[in-house]
Every structure is written in C-alpha cells, then in structure tokens.
Amino acid sequence: xxxxxxxxxxxxxxxxxxxxVGVAFGFILEQAGFSSSRKLTGLFYGIxxxxxxxxxTAGVTAMIGIVLLNGLGLLDTSVIxxxxxxxxxxxxxxxxxxxGFVLGGYCPGTSFCGAAVGRIDAMLFVLGGLVGAFAFxxxxxxxxxxxxxxxxxxxxxxxxxxVSPGVVAVAITIVAIGAxxxxxxxxxxxxxxxxxxxxxxxxxxxxxxxxxxxxxxxxRLDRPEARLLATATDRAYAQxxxxxxxxxxxxxxxxxxDDPRLQVIDTRDAAAFTAFGLxxxxxxxxxxxxxxxxxxxxxxxxxxxxxxADDEGEAVTAARLATLLGYENVAALQGGLGGFRSEILxxxxxxxxxxxNAETLDFRRAAAPKLTALIAARGAAKPVVRTAKxxxxxxxx
Amino acid sequence: MRAPYMNPYLAGVLLGTLLLVTVFITGRGLGxxxxxRSTLSAAVExxxxxxxxxxxxxxxxxxxxxxxxxxxxxxxxxxxxxxFLSGVIANRLEFVTERPRHVTARRxxxxxxxxxxxxxxxxxxARGCTSGAALSGMAVMSAGGIVTMLAIFxxxxxxAYFVRRLWIPAPEASHGPARS
Numbered sequence: 122x123x124x125x126x127x128x129x130x131x132x133x134x135x136x137x138x139x140x141x142v143g144v145a146f147g148f149i150l151e152q153a154g155f156s157s158s159r160k161l162t163g164l165f166y167g168i169x170x171x172x173x174x175x176x177x178t179a180g181v182t183a184m185i186g187i188v189l190l191n192g193l194g195l196l197d198t199s200v201i202x203x204x205x206x207x208x209x210x211x212x213x214x215x216x217x218x219x220x221g222f223v224l225g226g227y228c229p230g231t232s233f234c235g236a237a238v239g240r241i242d243a244m245l246f247v248l249g250g251l252v253g254a255f256a257f258x259x260x261x262x263x264x265x266x267x268x269x270x271x272x273x274x275x276x277x278x279x280x281x282x283x284v285s286p287g288v289v290a291v292a293i294t295i296v297a298i299g300a301x302x303x304x305x306x307x308x309x310x311x312x313x314x315x316x317x318x319x320x321x322x323x324x325x326x327x328x329x330x331x332x333x334x335x336x337x338x339x340x341r342l343d344r345p346e347a348r349l350l351a352t353a354t355d356r357a358y359a360q361x362x363x364x365x366x367x368x369x370x371x372x373x374x375x376x377x378x379d380d381p382r383l384q385v386i387d388t389r390d391a392a393a394f395t396a397f398g399l400x401x402x403x404x405x406x407x408x409x410x411x412x413x414x415x416x417x418x419x420x421x422x423x424x425x426x427x428x429x430a431d432d433e434g435e436a437v438t439a440a441r442l443a444t445l446l447g448y449e450n451v452a453a454l455q456g457g458l459g460g461f462r463s464e465i466l467x468x469x470x471x472x473x474x475x476x477x478n479a480e481t482l483d484f485r486r487a488a489a490p491k492l493t494a495l496i497a498a499r500g501a502a503k504p505v506v507r508t509a510k511x512x513x514x515x516x517x518x
Numbered sequence: 519m520r521a522p523y524m525n526p527y528l529a530g531v532l533l534g535t536l537l538l539v540t541v542f543i544t545g546r547g548l549g550x551x552x553x554x555r556s557t558l559s560a561a562v563e564x565x566x567x568x569x570x571x572x573x574x575x576x577x578x579x580x581x582x583x584x585x586x587x588x589x590x591x592x593x594x595x596x597x598x599x600x601x602f603l604s605g606v607i608a609n610r611l612e613f614v615t616e617r618p619r620h621v622t623a624r625r626x627x628x629x630x631x632x633x634x635x636x637x638x639x640x641x642x643x644a645r646g647c648t649s650g651a652a653l654s655g656m657a658v659m660s661a662g663g664i665v666t667m668l669a670i671f672x673x674x675x676x677x678a679y680f681v682r683r684l685w686i687p688a689p690e691a692s693h694g695p696a697r698s
Contacts, residue, residue, distance in 0.1 A: 125542070139544075142596060143596020152523065165675060175529045178527050178530020182535060183535075187657060196542055216670075217637075218670045221637035230549075230647065233550065237601035240612075246630045249630065249632060253640075253642075256638070268643065280661070512544065
C-alpha cells in the first residue's frame, strides 16, 4: 500500500526518486513550452491558455488517480502530505506571487526550466527568488505572527463541503472542462492564430466526455472503508468466509503461558478498554484497522491476533475486516468478553456455567485468580493512541 | 528548426501521471520554491552559523545533515537536467534574454529579477508556489493549496492590465483606433 516511503523506499533512495521525478518534471514542462516566459504570460492576456490547459489537466489527472488508488485500497490518503491551510498567509503569499508572475514572466519551477535552456531572464528570476526568500527569512522572526495566523490545519475540500472526495473530483473535473471551453473561445477571439486554432474540436469534445465518465466511475469507487465494512457484516459473505474462533480457555491458557505469539486486540472504545481489558491487550477500534497506522502489529504473520469485544459478533466483524484488509492469522474470541468473564474469571461464582469436562473446570479454577491478579495489575490502562504519521512535504520544508 | 510544443492536454496527462506516481511513491507532491529555503539555510549556516541558529526560518530536520540533502533540492537538480534534455531534443537551447521586441533586454531582466524576488517572498508566505501549493495541493484537494492557487491567478489577472506593456506592444497609429 502506498505511499512506499518510508517502509519500502528508504529516505536515501527517496532522494534518487526525487532526482528522477525532477528529470521527468523538467522534461514535461519544457516540452509543454513552460521554459518560455512569453508563452507563460500569454495566459494573462488571453493570447495563449496553454498553461491553464496543462495545469488543470495535470491537476485533474492526479486528483482522479489519487481517488482511484485510494478506492482500490492501494494508497493510504490519510498519511500523504496535505498542504496546511493558513488563510492569511495563503492569500497574502498568493497575491504577491501573482504580481511576481506577470512582472517576472515565470514561476519558480518554470524559471528553472527556462534557465536550463539558456534563458537569461529565467536565470535572473531564479536569482531574484533566492533574494526574495532571503529577505523573507531575515524578516521571519517579525513575520511569524502573520505566517501562522488563522491556521486551519490539513483542511481538504471534501472536509470543507462535507462531501466525499469522489464528488469533489467530479465537480473539479467539470469546472476544468468548463474553463477549457471558455478560454478556448477567448483565445480564438484574441489570437486567431493561437495554439487553440490547431485543435481538432470533435476529438476534444470526445475526450471531455470520456473524462467526465471516468471521473464519475472513479467517484463511485470511493470510500473503500464503507464498502469493506458492508462486506464484513454481510451475512452471505460471513457464511462463506467463517472466521477462526478461539475459545476463552485457549486465550486464558496462552495469556498465562506468556505466549509471545499471542496478540489480543480489543476493539471496544477507549473508555470501556480503560475500565476493563485482558492483560497485554491493545486497543484498536475497528475504524483504525484501515490504513497503515497499526500495520506493524497487524502485519506480523506469525502472531495469532485475537479480536475481542463485549459480544462475539463485534469481534467476528473486526476479525473479518482485518482478513479483508489482507492480514493473516486472525481470530475472534468465542463468547466475547462477557463469556470470558463468566466462564473463566467467574468460574466459582457462576457454578451454573457448565464446563465441558472436569479437566477444563480444574484449569479454569486455577486460572481465575491468576488472571484476576494480572487484570488488577494492569489497572486502568489507557489505550495507546496512534495517529497516522504524515509524510513531510510541501515547500516549507 | 525548433520542434513544436507538445499538445497541452497530453502534457497535462503526463504531468498529472507523474504527480500521481510521485504521491504514490513518496506521499508528497511536486515542488520548487522549497529549494530556495534549503539552499539559503545551507548558505547562511556556512557563512554565519550563529545567525542561522537564532532564526527558526533556517532550521531544518534532520539537524545533523546538510539542508541541501533535501527532497526538493534533488528534484530541482532533476528539473534542470530534464528541461535541458528536452531543450536539446527540441532544438530550443539558446543563450538569450527572451523578450517582446518593444521591451529592452535591460528592462526585461530587471522585471524578471523583481518578479523572482516577489515569488521568493510570496512562496514562503504561502508555504509553496504554483508547483508545491497550487498543483500538488489541487491533486490532494487541499483547501490551502487551492486558496493559494486562486490568490496567485486572481492577483496575476488583476495586475496584468497595469503592466501589459511589459508583454504587449502599444497599438500603433497606423493600425487604426487603439484597441481597448
């Protein structure tokens, strides 16, 4: 599951990836004409909307791709870098950059392309950029208040509008196509010999329709979590894919045996887990099974991971979900925690709970005080709260 | 003979695919202006280490390595190589100041430097430029990235008219009444 950094691709190798990505980035920008300041600024005078076409097509392509990979369970979007939202500095910085764009004719990435093909103005733009950043850096201590004002964190458009990423993807795709059509008309009028005059219109119409269809199809894939949960709770699926069940006796025996290959996973909420839990159990609510947060523990193939919850059904659902997510050696506690309490811990008090045989009854009688002591020693254990570790990124670092 | 530019939609699909692959592999998008900060941090640390230590702007992590050993610096070295290769293939390599005929080279170079400086300042405020904030931000549906994008293009369009003589010649009398 992506991103491949840092588990599969190390930080050192990542720098080689950066170099290769850069080569492709520079090549594409130059091929598209972004090494020319006159072509870039043509955007602002209605002469040449190439920049807008490349930019929006790239943004929409990557956006739909990310929704698709997430929908297929191939990319964990909860850990990728989201540019944080600081309203004041985003607006102020953007306004300053816009003025810099029309005066200088480049933006930072394109200025490096222009410099690479020998444009002296682009080289000076690069130099100017360093001077500007240095000026900002020197003034940084007094600018920090503006820099961090009105911070809203990793805010995304689906979060702002309360809709799924798929809906946002379709909406932005339609806006982009609308912009292509509108700017094409402007360009035809302002610059009849401009690049748009050489476009085969019917093919572009077909491409636009295809793009909308693709984005709608991808949007329907959205929310893999909901889909997997539905499968995990589906009765027909459950019958076809039974979950391995572990008896309370086996769990008790392995806990007392200090079996290193046993991992008890409690799926109840944090409050219930703090109040009562099995020794050495860890707390992972079912919704946290998605993504990479607990992958290190869940991915240990040789460990038997026993899901426990108040009732058996909940534990089975969590175990089935873990299996659907590709984890192996997963089981659920038979009878739930309620069963564990009455059968094992309450063996003397609940004489009515029948043990299958005398041997088991002896085991339970011996185990109950030891387990009770272990549970008491555990005390009110607070669950370890893990939040997904974000990838560092963006231009600030 | 210079090769024609690539179809913009094709270039866009290629660029978007590259961005997608980058996010899939590294969890982050493309960028450019962040390399300014890394380069400056390295320079200031070398020249005036105490001065650098006193200003959080020059701080970087991990502390014990050079700030030049950063993802964006390596990426930008790649950008220069890639653009150069493209320029060779398309026969576009030329050591020249690109300018409209009516603008002097001196004026164009001053404006390029000034524009660069503004971008240098603005990109630090906005935590990214057209690549890192606008394009990559759009791909991950970041509200911050999209607000920055709207601010860049809004400001550029708003000021374009006032500096139009940097790019478009004044209409000549022989061409009839002046265009609006």
